[in-house]
Amino acid sequence: MQAFKHLKRVVTDWFLCGMFIATLLAWLFPRFGSSGGALHAEYVTNIGVFLVFFLHGVNLSSEQIRHGLKNWRLHLMVQGFTFVAFPVLWLVGKTLLGTQVPALLMLGFLYLCALPSTISSSVALTGSAKGNVPAAILNASLSSVLGIFITPWLISLVVGSGSGGIDLGSTLLDLCAMLLLPLLLGQLLRPWLGRLFARYKRYTAVLDKVVILLLVYAAFCNSMVSGMWQQQGTAVIGMAVLGSALLLALVLWLTTRSARALNFSPADEIAAVFCASKKSLAAGAPMAALIFGAHPGLGLILLPIMIYHPLQLIVCSVMAEQYANRTARVDSSAALSAQ
Known part of the structure; x- marks a missing residue:
């Protein structure tokens, strides 16, 4: 029943439903949102991405980040898993299954494994599970900044740079201009604008999700126009679902075991x-548009992260409740012992 409750929460989430609607609209009206189409998505989404990361910068509390700086072992573990362990797992998967999985889908899994961690859901779930929230804020924020540089570099190691691959120098400049610059501007203006935007934070969260949906729609429009989905068939969706589920299960097991092997406190483990x-x-949707441009296979490249995203919300929501219940039982036992 608990699992069904969390599944129902995700199914009724307007953003996740919006992703399904965005892909459906791309199938029905592909030329409207494709590059050069009437929507001019390449310009609309660029403006939206800049604004979203500016608002992230305004809402990011530097005081909470400073508070979480001390626990360096926790930070090393999180960043190590995000940018080292995930790519290594992809390399193992490619070695074992590379001939069975379409090349574009395998590139999509590489992109998934190279991405930074989330900010909002990591912090929210850590808080609901009674975990170390300042450490979560620091690690998620640090991961987002590091990802601007590390994610395209990891992709270039596999697809190459320059002719036939990605132009790493140009991509890094674009990512800094579109993601890092507005983030820094937001932080600089936070002393004057922080309180104002804090009142309307729920609206900025809506804007964030709308921009992501536009990026997903534009990516799938380009894929539809190119005929990529007709060439690949529906089997790739099953592969993406299975691969994402296995990856999430393996990473959750490894991170839990690693945290306990390092003797983290329950709050730090969470x-x-x-x-x-x-x-x-x-971060993945706008970065993909900048790294891969108008690649006709961008919809397929984004497919693994689009599946991984709701899966991590469902599974980690269940885990957060279990962690919170465990903490409550420990606190109750300690209170009884003190009496």
């Missing part, structure tokens, strides 16, 4: 597991 296992669709 932050480590939730931050180290997450991958960000909010």
Whole structure:
């Protein structure tokens, strides 16, 4: 019943339903949102992405980040899993199954594994599970900044740079201009605008999700126009679902075991597991548009993270409740012992 309750919460989430609607609209009206189409999505989404990351910068509390700086072992574990363990797992998967999985889908899994952690869901789940929230804020924020540089570099190691691959220098400049610059501007203006935007934070969260949906719609429009989905067939969706589920299960097991092997406190274990296992669709969608451009296979490249995103929300919501119940039982036992 608990699992059904969490599944129902995700199914009724307007953003997740919006992803399904965005892909359906791309199938029905592909030329409207494709590059050069009437929507001019390449310009609309660029403006939206810049604004979203500016608002992230305004809403990011530097005081909470400073408070979480001390626990360096936790930070090393989270960033190590995010940018080292995930790519290594992809390399193992490619070695074992590379001939069975379409090349574009395998590139999509590489992109998933190279992405930074989420900010909002990592922090929210850590808080609901009674974990170390300042450490979660620091690690998720640090991961997002590091991802601007590390994610395209990891992709370039496999697809190459320059002719036939990605132009790493140009891509890094674009990512800094579209993601890092507005984030820094938001932080600089936070002393003057922080309180104002805090009142309307729920609206900025809606804007964040709308921009992601536009990016997903534009990516699938380009894929539909190119005929990529007709060439691949529906089997790739099953492969993406199975691969994403296996990856999430393996990473959650590894992060939990690693946190306990390092003798983390329960609060630190919660932050480590939730931050180290997450991958960000909010950063992934705009970064994909900048790294891969108008690649006709962008819809397929984004497919693994689009599946991984709701899966991590469902599974980690259940885990957060279990962690919270465990903490409540420990606190209750301690209170009885003190009496």
